[in-house]
Amino acid sequence: MNRPQPIRAKSGTNHEGTSAHNRRVIIEALRLNGALSRADLARATRLTKQTVSNIIDELERDGLVVPQETVKKGRGQPSTPYALVPGGAFAIGLQIDRHVTRAVAVDLVGTVLLRAEADLPADGPATGVRVVLDLVSGVRERLIAMASDAEARLVGLGVAMPGPFGIDGDDNDQWMMEAWQKFPLVETLAAGTGLEVGLQNDAAACATAERLVGAAHGLEHAVCLYLGYGIGAGLILNSELYSGANGNGGEIGMALLSPQDPKRTSLEHRASLASLYQHLEIDPAAHGVYDDIGRRAEAEDPRILDWIGSAAADLRWGVHLVETIFDPQTVILCGGAPEPLARRLMAAMEPLMPSIADRPGRTLPRLQLGMTDPWSVALGAAAEPIGRAFDPRFSAILKAAGEEAAGG
Amino acid sequence: MNRPQPIRAKSGTNHEGTSAHNRRVIIEALRLNGALSRADLARATRLTKQTVSNIIDELERDGLVVPQETVKKGRGQPSTPYALVPGGAFAIGLQIDRHVTRAVAVDLVGTVLLRAEADLPADGPATGVRVVLDLVSGVRERLIAMASDAEARLVGLGVAMPGPFGIDGDDNDQWMMEAWQKFPLVETLAAGTGLEVGLQNDAAACATAERLVGAAHGLEHAVCLYLGYGIGAGLILNSELYSGANGNGGEIGMALLSPQDPKRTSLEHRASLASLYQHLEIDPAAHGVYDDIGRRAEAEDPRILDWIGSAAADLRWGVHLVETIFDPQTVILCGGAPEPLARRLMAAMEPLMPSIADRPGRTLPRLQLGMTDPWSVALGAAAEPIGRAFDPRFSAILKAAGEEAAGG
DNA sequence: GACTTAAGTCAAGTCAATTGACTTAATAAG
DNA sequence: CTTATTAAGTCAATTGACTTGACTTAAGTC
Numbered sequence: 001m002n003r004p005q006p007i008r009a010k011s012g013t014n015h016e017g018t019s020a021h022n023r024r025v026i027i028e029a030l031r032l033n034g035a036l037s038r039a040d041l042a043r044a045t046r047l048t049k050q051t052v053s054n055i056i057d058e059l060e061r062d063g064l065v066v067p068q069e070t071v072k073k074g075r076g077q078p079s080t081p082y083a084l085v086p087g088g089a090f091a092i093g094l095q096i097d098r099h100v101t102r103a104v105a106v107d108l109v110g111t112v113l114l115r116a117e118a119d120l121p122a123d124g125p126a127t128g129v130r131v132v133l134d135l136v137s138g139v140r141e142r143l144i145a146m147a148s149d150a151e152a153r154l155v156g157l158g159v160a161m162p163g164p165f166g167i168d169g170d171d172n173d174q175w176m177m178e179a180w181q182k183f184p185l186v187e188t189l190a191a192g193t194g195l196e197v198g199l200q201n202d203a204a205a206c207a208t209a210e211r212l213v214g215a216a217h218g219l220e221h222a223v224c225l226y227l228g229y230g231i232g233a234g235l236i237l238n239s240e241l242y243s244g245a246n247g248n249g250g251e252i253g254m255a256l257l258s259p260q261d262p263k264r265t266s267l268e269h270r271a272s273l274a275s276l277y278q279h280l281e282i283d284p285a286a287h288g289v290y291d292d293i294g295r296r297a298e299a300e301d302p303r304i305l306d307w308i309g310s311a312a313a314d315l316r317w318g319v320h321l322v323e324t325i326f327d328p329q330t331v332i333l334c335g336g337a338p339e340p341l342a343r344r345l346m347a348a349m350e351p352l353m354p355s356i357a358d359r360p361g362r363t364l365p366r367l368q369l370g371m372t373d374p375w376s377v378a379l380g381a382a383a384e385p386i387g388r389a390f391d392p393r394f395s396a397i398l399k400a401a402g403e404e405a406a407g408g
Numbered sequence: 409m410n411r412p413q414p415i416r417a418k419s420g421t422n423h424e425g426t427s428a429h430n431r432r433v434i435i436e437a438l439r440l441n442g443a444l445s446r447a448d449l450a451r452a453t454r455l456t457k458q459t460v461s462n463i464i465d466e467l468e469r470d471g472l473v474v475p476q477e478t479v480k481k482g483r484g485q486p487s488t489p490y491a492l493v494p495g496g497a498f499a500i501g502l503q504i505d506r507h508v509t510r511a512v513a514v515d516l517v518g519t520v521l522l523r524a525e526a527d528l529p530a531d532g533p534a535t536g537v538r539v540v541l542d543l544v545s546g547v548r549e550r551l552i553a554m555a556s557d558a559e560a561r562l563v564g565l566g567v568a569m570p571g572p573f574g575i576d577g578d579d580n581d582q583w584m585m586e587a588w589q590k591f592p593l594v595e596t597l598a599a600g601t602g603l604e605v606g607l608q609n610d611a612a613a614c615a616t617a618e619r620l621v622g623a624a625h626g627l628e629h630a631v632c633l634y635l636g637y638g639i640g641a642g643l644i645l646n647s648e649l650y651s652g653a654n655g656n657g658g659e660i661g662m663a664l665l666s667p668q669d670p671k672r673t674s675l676e677h678r679a680s681l682a683s684l685y686q687h688l689e690i691d692p693a694a695h696g697v698y699d700d701i702g703r704r705a706e707a708e709d710p711r712i713l714d715w716i717g718s719a720a721a722d723l724r725w726g727v728h729l730v731e732t733i734f735d736p737q738t739v740i741l742c743g744g745a746p747e748p749l750a751r752r753l754m755a756a757m758e759p760l761m762p763s764i765a766d767r768p769g770r771t772l773p774r775l776q777l778g779m780t781d782p783w784s785v786a787l788g789a790a791a792e793p794i795g796r797a798f799d800p801r802f803s804a805i806l807k808a809a810g811e812e813a814a815g816g
Numbered sequence: 817g818a819c820t821t822a823a824g825t826c827a828a829g830t831c832a833a834t835t836g837a838c839t840t841a842a843t844a845a846g
Numbered sequence: 847c848t849t850a851t852t853a854a855g856t857c858a859a860t861t862g863a864c865t866t867g868a869c870t871t872a873a874g875t876c
Contacts, residue, residue, distance in 0.1 A: 076822025244735025484853025
């Protein structure tokens, strides 16, 4: 061969790609609008009635949609709306956090069916892999006990853990997170479960959750500011999660706050639960910390209010920055902070700084509160395989790497 | 009707979408890899030989590709590579700058064939629209004189001008830019020329140019820092220009530099040619300013070096920030600064701040110099219709709004 | 009670990718 | 020098999935 480098090109597509896309478009339309008739779907997707009819028949056979009561809405034959069947598909989500791992099972519409939690050992993945595999298979078994066809309808396993990925750390890895980041987790879990495995960072998972069932539902452009032990941004751009070249898109925790600052203060250093724990001089590894800060926020503990004031100033600027850079429809504050804290933090961020988002004729608020639930990252992890299997996306149309070009 | 809101759904697709995508994929492969044989194309795109053969035949009939000399590369029948025909398509790009407007004609491979320039009147679009229409039609006529089939092969008119769009300004509109931004330019130009018209901001246009023929050629993720009269970022994400919800994505000039700063200093205030003009106390509207600062940079004028030092500090942080947020493959410094200035500015930005981009095994530099040419924005404007017509993209597969769903 | 409107089906048609056999033309082996 | 092997590319038939247009069903409306 004369050509030493591989040829760079996108994949082509064929009838299967067309069909897969149209199926996904219809599923998404039902997710976004609720039950719709074949005629409505045809108009909305610009497909012909006949095509929609065929796809709906197929989806019904596959158990993904069911007809509802017919609706008489004027002249003409009454229409039969079809709705998504929640039990049409399932996914498992796994969160690996600093001292705990959580797994959830969700259905096609994003309802959390099962939760499970376990402590992670202090030696990281060495023994921790066993723990997470057991957690996942426990959830899987309970899911199958709930719905006997769940095994066949399980579309994948999503994993979420703190990023960044592929970077040499700062030697301060008290939680063994770096060891987890370097561990071949996707391969190990895929081999151990036989499922397709996807990996996201915490913030991306939160954004994925907000996109499936939360404040970003149906939005094309949204930024989720995830405030957890660290801080990150989950980016929904063109209706898809944006991950960057190496899966580290949105890892804004490491962003330094100022061009001049000789101390090189990062955003994470000032606005994250880690910074709150430090400010309060409490051990983040102690049990009940999460509930404790929730209660103290509720009680408006002055030291918490201090931190809120300072974190809010930095986050206000963070909102300004992501609005300026991304021009999103909305910014969502979400993630792992207890709700009383998140709510007060959000209130303290008002008034927001002026920005490009401050435009006439807005319908969505510039900043809104998303999920504040310790389980939202695991939910987002589970939402990823659902989206991968059912959301319309460019990559779903293209011929996959596995499919060889034949023809001679 | 019972349903007051329109139904939200993506468009479906059909055979035409498939076919259009495959054509685009093949054109892109030829653009990225140079001439390729049908067999190579089939392997790279995962299409069958037969399909590729049909598409190549069609593209050859359409005058978009030509066969090259056959190549004997070992056993088997020699292959016939096909190459893009530069004259297969043309586009016109129009830049509207503060006191000048520029138009270029480019061909399918992004070669600039013609340039034209005119001063803009001080009253903005009121009389300026006439000027830009004349400029465009002048270029169009010269293009048709060069290539008689150019009229039929003209795929569109791209326009670039400073953003942001749709925002109420800061009452300091000495250049009438706000008047231009509010003017229905796209509609007026479409009506006046009969061409499809697209609009981008300066930074986006520069990124579009870098993507077609520059440092971002073939990259999936790149951020172009555009330093012109203002400053902005052109974002290439997933191989496409990202524009945000309102076309203002990347408008980082208005980003405030610090959470605390009571003076609310914006990046544009510190790192842009406007700030340089102010620093040098020269009138940016005077003729020959551009060449003048180029010469002074070349001569290492101490006042220029002052500015370079301070702007470099801010830009260094800007690079850190976009790396942290986007995780791109590379950052490209490009745009409207004279090359001697841009080159020194880039040198002064080293060493870059540590960031997530500082990873082992990089092949591309973290920061590289892109086009520094006063015509690069106009080139990017022209590159936009070329990309719209020929690049593989999700939206090109979907049924267009014009196409009504029929079928009964 | 006849007409209009809209949902949805039927069956044939069309488009574009696929398949598998075949042709062409080179190098390698004996 | 002949034969085998390999690879590019074509031919003709097939397949899959959307489209078309006529038709059926079931409400309103006049």
